[in-house]
Amino acid sequence: MSDMDFEEGGAVKKFMFVNRKAPYGTIYALEGLEVVLISAAFDQDVSLAFLDDGVFQLVKGQKTDGVEMKNFSPTYRALEGYDIEKLYVERESLEARGLSEDDLLVDVQVMSAAEMGAMMTEQDVVITF
Amino acid sequence: MLHIVNKSPFDANGLAGVLRVANKDGAALLLIEDGVYAAVKNGANEAALKASGIPVYVLQPDSDARGLQTRLMDGVSMVDYGGFVDLVAAHSNVQSWL
Numbered sequence: 001m002s003d004m005d006f007e008e009g010g011a012v013k014k015f016m017f018v019n020r021k022a023p024y025g026t027i028y029a030l031e032g033l034e035v036v037l038i039s040a041a042f043d044q045d046v047s048l049a050f051l052d053d054g055v056f057q058l059v060k061g062q063k064t065d066g067v068e069m070k071n072f073s074p075t076y077r078a079l080e081g082y083d084i085e086k087l088y089v090e091r092e093s094l095e096a097r098g099l100s101e102d103d104l105l106v107d108v109q110v111m112s113a114a115e116m117g118a119m120m121t122e123q124d125v126v127i128t129f
Numbered sequence: 130m131l132h133i134v135n136k137s138p139f140d141a142n143g144l145a146g147v148l149r150v151a152n153k154d155g156a157a158l159l160l161i162e163d164g165v166y167a168a169v170k171n172g173a174n175e176a177a178l179k180a181s182g183i184p185v186y187v188l189q190p191d192s193d194a195r196g197l198q199t200r201l202m203d204g205v206s207m208v209d210y211g212g213f214v215d216l217v218a219a220h221s222n223v224q225s226w227l
Binding site: 020028051092114116118120123124125129 | 130142143146149150151152154155156221222223224225226227
């Protein structure tokens with residue numbers, strides 16, 4: 001392998017974490033977010049994709065006191081501090097749930113299903129939650 | 130990209146996600162575990178699978194376990210565990226639609 005393939009001692013790969021589950025009904029969303037935070041320690045090219053019920057993870061105004069669960073939604077806004085700035089949301093999934101970009105608690109890039117598919121195709125590693 | 134679906138399409142939306150999002154060029158679909166039910170002959174998903182133009186593979190041990198030996202739609206390719214590995218190796222990346 002040439003020197004071009006290395007940066008600070010290791011190869012940088014494109015990792016996409018795909019979120020397809022709503023936040024509190026199952027543990028997938030929280031566990032996925034934990035893995036994303038861990039990945040930040042490895043200086044990789046990380047992106048997050050939100051589709052299907054995964055878009056509900058980003059809805060503003062989550063308030064979990066009544067169900068005695070941790071509201072982890074503010075963490076999505078903290079990702080920027082870990083240099084994770086590529087958040088992609090599929091437009092069809094948003095619209096099917098009556099949502100728009102204004103309903104989301106963090107800046108994202110909204111894209112069509114086809115654009116999302118193209119984005120997935122160019123990844124080195126795709127991990128779905 | 131190799132897309133792997135392991136849930137029944139009658140119970141989960143993984144297959145629908147593939148059919149909506151997958152970039153068709155170079156794509157393949159592998160049905161495993163309860164995902165094999167997507168390929169039942171005359172089932173609700175047969176037309177959509179055929180129309181997608183994406184090659185469909187079915188993990189035969191999972192299909193056999195569920196009694197689907199003679200009940201799968203035409204046009205799907207059966208693979209064993211070795212074939213599963215070959216499919217993964219033949220594609221640049223993989224997505225499991227959990």
